[in-house]
Amino acid sequence: MKKLWNLLISINFCIFLIAVVCIAMATGSFLLKGEYANAINSIPLYLWLANVPLQHSWWLWLAISMIAILAFATLACTFEAIRERHRNQSLASLLAPQLIHIGFLLIAAAHLTSSFGGSKQQIEVIEGSLVQLPNSSYFRVAAISAVFSERGMPIGFSSELLTEPGTSMTRTVISPNQPWFSGDYGVYIKQAVTYPYPRALLEIHREPGAGLALVGAVIFTIGNILVLWFRSKKSEISASK
């Protein structure tokens, strides 16, 4: 047990894991092509991993396994650092790098959550379409508009939705970067045309890891800013010496 612990907190082991993840992902970037590349962003990751032949997905299995071990190693290192240094270091300077570690772990957990519970669905709608979301809320497409450049390139589109968050109907305009959220679900407009009649391609997304990823990102950023601040203090002290 002691040997396993020492391995987990060893810097060489941490470097080895990161290096393997990098190599696996680099290989994957060249292997990820064709229908498997299209499918990986359309279905939950666990379904992709379960259905794609190992010869096309081994790199991702390897990367995920290494990241899982890295997560344990990060936890072990965080625990060890606090145990070893809590007497000699101020609490803030001790916790700063640990906040980065915690942020990283939360973002990894967010990916895991999304890979199991995420979903994406495309629907084509026309003005007047009534759409029900999987969480039973619904909306009606009131209007669809699209603007094209002189060359015929789409430069802007939007859709007005009539939503029913409670009892009274609410008008909401969605456009690229401005989705409409109902509980866990987001409604995104992907494309719209007005000829021969107005119609739009909508996507309904569920990304259950998003909240956790945001919390992780905030904690990570706080830790990162603190680390930079303590580093600059250290440099000032060594420069004045």
Added chain:
Amino acid sequence: MSQSNKLQTGKSNTAVSLTRTILAAGLTVELIYIFKRGISAGRVPLLGPHDTLMFFSASIILMALTTSFSPTLARKNWFNNATGVCAALCAGIAFIFPASSMQMPQILDTLWFEAHVALAFFSYALFTIGAILSLGYIIKKERSLLDIQFRVALTGWSFFSASMISGGIWGYYAWGTYWLWTPKELWTSILWLYYSLLLHIRFKGSRGDTLSAWLGIAGFIIMLFTYLGVSLLMKSSHSF
């Protein structure tokens, strides 16, 4: 201090001031050019290889000027020269590519996108400076250069992390997900993990110095591939 030493120090200070002034002048010219490009395109000029290479060049000078005031580099003219050559090369290569007159697509028209790109190039610039300092360490064997390389890499990694976070937020609002499995995202993660690895090498103490310096140089190559290689050669969410 002997008279000849004083004379030499004086000459070296003048040379450093001169190269810094040239760098500052170059930065001013580039910023004016970027501003004019923004006015003529009617958008933030951060689309396509021409605009981004120019922004990258300006970022290198900005970060180099800031770094050059650290006590270790204050009298090292080679540092100003090397960063100046890198910035000039980037600006030169920018003109190989045509300046895009494309309107800003609606999906990119958000502050999260602008923050994502600007922060990424600040980090790329710092990784470039880190590689120059690494090369300096390998040639001159001055450990203080490696100390600055570490600080530069840490700051670059922090900018890069912030860029990834703002990119994730933008992606969530634009695409419905904060993450896509495409070569660009994979190489972005590789670059982030790679610099995490480089920063952890520091814990090995002086045993890891040479390794750290070589990794700093290799990091620059990985960064270039992530930025230009993936966008130009691979089908990705960030293709030019």
